[in-house]
Amino acid sequence: MADRPGAPGTEEEAVNRTRAAILAWFDRHGRHDLPWQHPATPYRVWVSEVMLQQTQVATVVPYFHRFMRRFPSPRALADAPQEEVLALWAGLGYYARARNLHRAAQHIRDQYGGELPADLDALEALPGIGRSTAGAIHSLGQGRRAVILDGNVKRVLARWHAVDGWPGRTAVARRLWALAEHYTPAHRCADYNQAMMDLGATVCTRRTPRCHECPLQARCAGHASGRPEAWPTPKPKRRRPLRQTRMLILQHGDRVLLQRRPPSGVWGGLWSLPEAAVDADPKSAAAALGLKVDQAGHWPPLRHAFSHFELDIHPIHLRVSGAGQAVKESDTLWQSIHDTGARAVAAPVARLLERLREYTP
The missing domain is CATH 3.90.79.10 (Nucleoside Triphosphate Pyrophosphohydrolase)
Known part of the structure; x- marks a missing residue:
């Protein structure tokens, strides 16, 4: 998984240069004023990550503010009736997210004293928290090294390494997780993970990516091909009944x-x-x-x-x-x-x- 074929020095040096380029871009151009970043508590990161599944940031922000005002802690969320939780979620769609959020808060209240567990496996075992969401909570909210692979990060990695195949397929997902693990640093892990999400959201966009603004341009196989939008491979279309x-x-x-x-x-x-x-x-x-x-x-x-x-x-x-x-x-x-x-x-x-x-x- 070398940074680029023919790059001078060891692979470790190439990876470190790549990480440094991503973090330097983040320091200048990344998103530093999202509401769940101030403060970036494990609970606030968790709620934001769940809301952001299948939903744009601009849509999520007002919902997040209202949700935090009413449920400022896992215990407040756990103690609320589900109907009230759903009422504050109405309009975001994918309501299983809200039901799982409520159920997970009750687990956190009853099993962990109202605080999200610090163990990565324990986080992933909570209702509605998958591997990537657990990694985001662990890194962005708890300051520990953890790997994430949300939709934005999948797109960046798939283009960067020209990973063929729909990311929903097991073999493709395994390859992308391996790449994410390979590049995620121990130092400034939270900033690196946020940078990768920001790159996908603002530069390496689904359509018309702005490759000239990307710190990975010189290393990116998708850009070198002249058709970066070919990756990731879209989900096979099936006619919905x-x-x-x-x-x-x-x-x-x-x-x-x-x-x-x-x-x-x-x-x-x-x-x-x-x-x-x-x-x-x-x-x-x-x-x-x-x-x-x-x-x-x-x-x-x-x-x-x-x-x-x-x-x-x-x-x-x-x-x-x-x-x-x-x-x-x-x-x-x-x-x-x-x-x-x-x-x-x-x-x-x-x-x-x-x-x-x-x-x-």
Whole structure:
């Protein structure tokens, strides 16, 4: 894994020169003012790393500030009801992250006295914390040497060494982990790891990388090829199946009926609108809840993309009357249309409720 074929000196000297170039770039151009860096406690690093999975920094920052104000410590997060955690997460998507964060905080409270463990294996054993996230907590938050391999670092390493194959494949991931291990230093490990993430986020970007600004330009096989965007190999495309559902917007005066979804699965634990098959009779669905439909109107469909399928939502707005005697379970309630943000709802449900507010005096 020499720094560059034909480079003078030993491989160790070449690696040290490369590390020095990366750290010098970081000192001048790296990101030093991200909110989770001040202070960079293990807890703040952990929350930020989880939020940043599949999500851009600009989107995460306001969520991170709100989350820290409400849950300033693992114990505060562990003691909170899951519904409140999900409510502060609403809009970030991938809600299993929030559920795992909450579960892990409870483990930290019950098993480690409210402090994240200092052992790397113990970190990785917590719910929702994989190898790279554990490495980020260990290095960025606890000041110890640990290797990370998030999406940005994968892209830098794959281009730097022209590593063919989709990083999601075991053999390719093993090669990238070996490269990350090879270059990660003991000295200034936190700065080095942050530098590699920053390079991927700001210079070695997915499209139109700015190779002329990169400290690895002279060493990079991807740049030498003239087509750096060829790496990493993209995930093989598979057509996502399309599913259909009917969402019932049951309005009674200035209230709307919400139901809590099961704790696991799509939008697990979130509040949503009652659903029915697209070809089901909405009046019968309302009648099953003890409600009479006085007026009905179909709204334009919404399409929502998940990682493994796409969902077409066909909303129907139903003005209803009646006592709703079946609406007694703890997972079903009437909520004021104007009570925004009271409960965690999925993004498409939030859009439908916002539209309902616009058309309701």
